[in-house]
Amino acid sequence: MRHTEAGVWILVGLVLAGLAIPWFLWGSATVVAGLPIWLWWHVGWMGLASLVFWLFAQRAWGVGIEPAGSDGDSSGGHGVGPESARETGPGGDGL
């Protein structure tokens, strides 16, 4: 179901945005290895965000945008390399 899938990803996006700043460490001045602990959280969180974005790009790219049953590359003529042609399976099988 593309619809539920989109809902889940919206939730994931909100969580990623919501905790990029560690609100639960508000006021904390603990220093670990030369940097404030809240900065370490942020660095780790951004790494996680990249990983989640990569997963999204692999498994669910097109959700909420491409019409159902479309592979999304049907729209363009020129410039579509063999690489993108290879990976244009139905994007909706993620999750």
Add this chain to the structure above:
Amino acid sequence: MSAVALQLSIIVGYLLLALAVGLVAYRLTDRTAEDFYLASRTLGTVVLLFTTFATLLSAFTFFAGPNIAYAQGPEWILVMGLMDGIIFAILWYVIGYKQWLLGRQYGYVTLGEMLGDRFGSWWLRALMAGVSLLWLFPYVMLQQVGAGTALEALTEGAVPYAAGAGLITAFMILYVVVAGMRGIAWTDTLQGAFMLVTTWVAVLLVLAAVGGPGAATDALASNPDTGGFLSLGGDYYTVQWMLSTAITIGFGVAMFPQVNQRFFAAGSKTVLKRSFALWPVLCVLLFVPSFMLGAWAAGLEVAVPEGANVLPLVLAEYTPTWFAALVIAGAMAAMMSSSDSMLLSGSSYFTRDLFRPFLGFLGVVVSERLEDLIARVGVVLFATAAFVVSLFQPATLFDIGNAAFSGFAQLALPVLLALYWRRITRAGITAGVVVSQCFYILSLFFAVVPSAYAGWSAGLVGMGLGLVVTVAVSLATSPAAAERRAIYFDRFGAD
């Protein structure tokens, strides 16, 4: 060689390199507007990533970011990480990917063109272009002022402001007119990589000189003026301020013409996917070292005179002269690369969304070759006008330029609704754009409209207002006869 001579030769060297790249790019161009503005929609992952990155962050990351961290503490890293690493990345997909698909299918080059086609309205197209230029033009002027002032400071007054800014403007015109999008994207790529490497070398050199991050952070903690910097939050960094800033700038960035237009320029879906996943990591790689340098400088009691930038002073104190010179030159070049892109996009909005419809109105038919020529003439006019205005240093334009990100943010939600909500009408989007723009501009210049609401910025409140007005008016009106909703939905994606 003296530091000044070294800096100047590095800057001149960079300009010549950029020109060489531009000439190579020129040999590869088709003489069409699509190629000039979008490199014929062929940019690859690394080029798209770095051109967006360099365009977006360059001068700001080099100077303003460390200044804020120096004055207020390193929390600025979190604000920028959220705004650019997460919010902008999500918009990269939500706005960018849909725009890219629509652009390929219908050949759009500007945002106004895309919306004007959907809503069957030349004046909505002109409105989008007009609003964008209102914010972009003063912002370009600010870059010119910045570069001219920096050159004047660098040469200790030997090159006066008008000559410096004029020289840089002339070079930018030459470069953009010759190279177009392809050349700009290539030099941006060089520059983005250069920025990343020099920032890391800078932070390593400074930390080696002061005894490592532990010692630098201890200095920050034990200094009574900066002891509060390490605890998250404070008088300056309130929850409302951090969220308002991250959200308005994050959405504003996506509507900045030179960034928005890059959504149309990707070569393939794969390019968009890879850039999207790499974005948060790239942001952290640049923000953490450059802003921590600013924060550490405060603990190390590097004296920064009023109006000066902290980064060059830290480097002057802790790194070899040639290296500091290299970074300053890089920052100048970075300023120019942002301006290049803004110039190109600004002129495309002007010629395609304002001037060409006007020619059409007069019954003039424009051939591809002629349109390409108009595009290049547009660049000259736009840059010259911004330069001439900058000579008068108008205070109002400075205010507008500084508020440009929030100004652009006002466009984001109506555009998002247009892309995803079937019920939106022409009257709805027009009302949403006009009302939020008026509200935000009034909040800048008139006390009648406050600039903060319980700590939340007028920019954020304006976005909410635009959203409500767009939805309410759309629900109350029915689509105009000329609207073509189907092209964004039902007919979209079909061959």
